Amino acid sequence: MANRSCVIRLSRYKNALNRLKALNFVRVFSDNLADAAGVTAAQVRKDFSLFGITGNRRGGYRVDELAEQLNKILGKDQLQEVIVVGIGNIGRALLHYPGLDKSGIRLAAGFDIDPGKVNRDSQPPALPLEELVDVVGRREVKLGVIAVPDYAAQQVLELMLSAGIRGVLNFAPICLKSPEGCIVHNINLESELENLIYFVNATENAQ
Amino acid sequence: MANRSCVIRLSRYKNALNRLKALNFVRVFSDNLADAAGVTAAQVRKDFSLFGITGNRRGGYRVDELAEQLNKILGKDQLQEVIVVGIGNIGRALLHYPGLDKSGIRLAAGFDIDPGKVNRDSQPPALPLEELVDVVGRREVKLGVIAVPDYAAQQVLELMLSAGIRGVLNFAPICLKSPEGCIVHNINLESELENLIYFVNATENAQ
Numbered sequence: 001m002a003n004r005s006c007v008i009r010l011s012r013y014k015n016a017l018n019r020l021k022a023l024n025f026v027r028v029f030s031d032n033l034a035d036a037a038g039v040t041a042a043q044v045r046k047d048f049s050l051f052g053i054t055g056n057r058r059g060g061y062r063v064d065e066l067a068e069q070l071n072k073i074l075g076k077d078q079l080q081e082v083i084v085v086g087i088g089n090i091g092r093a094l095l096h097y098p099g100l101d102k103s104g105i106r107l108a109a110g111f112d113i114d115p116g117k118v119n120r121d122s123q124p125p126a127l128p129l130e131e132l133v134d135v136v137g138r139r140e141v142k143l144g145v146i147a148v149p150d151y152a153a154q155q156v157l158e159l160m161l162s163a164g165i166r167g168v169l170n171f172a173p174i175c176l177k178s179p180e181g182c183i184v185h186n187i188n189l190e191s192e193l194e195n196l197i198y199f200v201n202a203t204e205n206a207q
Numbered sequence: 208m209a210n211r212s213c214v215i216r217l218s219r220y221k222n223a224l225n226r227l228k229a230l231n232f233v234r235v236f237s238d239n240l241a242d243a244a245g246v247t248a249a250q251v252r253k254d255f256s257l258f259g260i261t262g263n264r265r266g267g268y269r270v271d272e273l274a275e276q277l278n279k280i281l282g283k284d285q286l287q288e289v290i291v292v293g294i295g296n297i298g299r300a301l302l303h304y305p306g307l308d309k310s311g312i313r314l315a316a317g318f319d320i321d322p323g324k325v326n327r328d329s330q331p332p333a334l335p336l337e338e339l340v341d342v343v344g345r346r347e348v349k350l351g352v353i354a355v356p357d358y359a360a361q362q363v364l365e366l367m368l369s370a371g372i373r374g375v376l377n378f379a380p381i382c383l384k385s386p387e388g389c390i391v392h393n394i395n396l397e398s399e400l401e402n403l404i405y406f407v408n409a410t411e412n413a414q
Contacts, residue, residue, distance in 0.1 A: 007405045011395075011397070011401045015382070074404060075408045089299055089303055093299070098356070099397065103397055103401075143400065143403055166410070166411070169399055173304075173306055175244065183407060185399060190306065190312065191218040192376055192392060193307075194214070198209075198282060199374065200282075200350070
């Protein structure tokens, strides 16, 4: 199985291909994709070879074929529904994130325990948390986003798990572990900023 | 220099230590930190040895000393100011992200080109984009967050760079490359979701 960084690069190649397709490009070379994704051409070829994708030195890759292969690997040949729990600032931002529909991802609904946040007419609808298990089960949703305060995150994860969610993005400022049968990726603004601070300092000290 | 994953783990160890400190713990073992960060104890010791941090098998690490060492490595011994450009849903969420002040990070100001978003009395203040160069220069801000639409992201990055910003977190749905003298980390909800989809599908197919 590919690792996380590799899959992030595949997403970038796929996005670059979509832009090239819009410009009526027919062929693309590993150097082009390398530039678009900010990696080396050797890395592009290595990533592709992991999935048995080969081009040829003369002709490169066909844009349409390559896009189709990457879409399949990334599960984009079928619509993926996602729910968001917690409709605060971050949850709201995620529920209205632009362009997801174009890439085969649909935000199915948001959920919150605060009745004041419920709005069945909004798009996507904002529903009471009690309805999560029903909605997830009925629509067979596999993906969930956690955007609640830290103290509520573990409980929300367990609720998602019991409903049948298999992959979770956690934006709560606490590191959740992947339970059996479910993959959790943590995105934490504080760690991301600390990370940047470290590298900025390391670069300055090296000068 | 440590790699990005290693620095993310250091942040997690540091957060776990702060919680242990609040519980009056004096000593901690690599197994404890491994549990808190979701890695192996060997990984914890390997990460620490990279920075010359050693414990001993019997007594483990002293919580206060270890916290101080990690804070220093992560640049948390001095206050770090951050600016945010783009006060839409995501920008607003970031400007009000909880708990950053406790960890030595201060959101200095938000900026937007829309005069309707300007509010000098809010905390942090929301300022017109024209004032960015002045604020960043005067307060020697080194870190910026981009939360604008994709078409505006590159221009904002260049503005930040000219003002003296050295590290950027990009939330715009486009992959920005690190220019000379500045480190850019891209966080893209679409790629993160695609990533999850890939791993969820890979796990299901493996069963």
